[in-house]
Amino acid sequence: MYILNMINIRERKYEIGVLRTIGMSKVKLTMQFISELMIVTLIALLLGLGIGAISAKEVSNSLLQREITRTNKSEKEVQENFGGKMPDGDKNSSKSQSNFSKNGPNISAYQSIDAVVDIKVILELLAISLGLVLVSSLASMISIQHFSPLTILKERS
Helix, strand or coil: CHHHHHHHHHHCHHHHHHHHHCCCCHHHHHHHHHHHHHHHHHHHHHHHHHHHHHHHHHHHHHHHHHHHHHHHHHHHHHHHHHCCCCCCCCCCCHHHHHHEECCEECCCCCCCCCCCCCHHHHHHHHHHHHHHHHHHHHHHHHHHHCCCHHHHHHCCC
């Protein structure tokens, strides 16, 4: 974020010089840049959260079904290669009997996931994202404070 903000400031260096030359204070200029970044970040976050909330259930269920298919295929290969017999060991052991049936391990799998994006998660994401943008933009805005408006306008390339 810091590097992207620095690139943005370097590209807009002439604009900064013009605004400083016509009398805009450093604080006001810094607040303008921060507010622009916050607005863009907020719009991007809201779009991302909306798309994520809509597609979360379908994507998670698709990934779950792919994992179930892969696991079933792997179990089938193990049974074909090793005969699918009970593991050797103490046949009187309760652990052996409770964890394994005649054909392999007793596993119950979920068939679907109810993936829900609740308001707590949304607020946490918003707070973290806006905090990161604020810190990175403040760090890059410090460099604005060192710009001399006349030097910026004179060095325009």
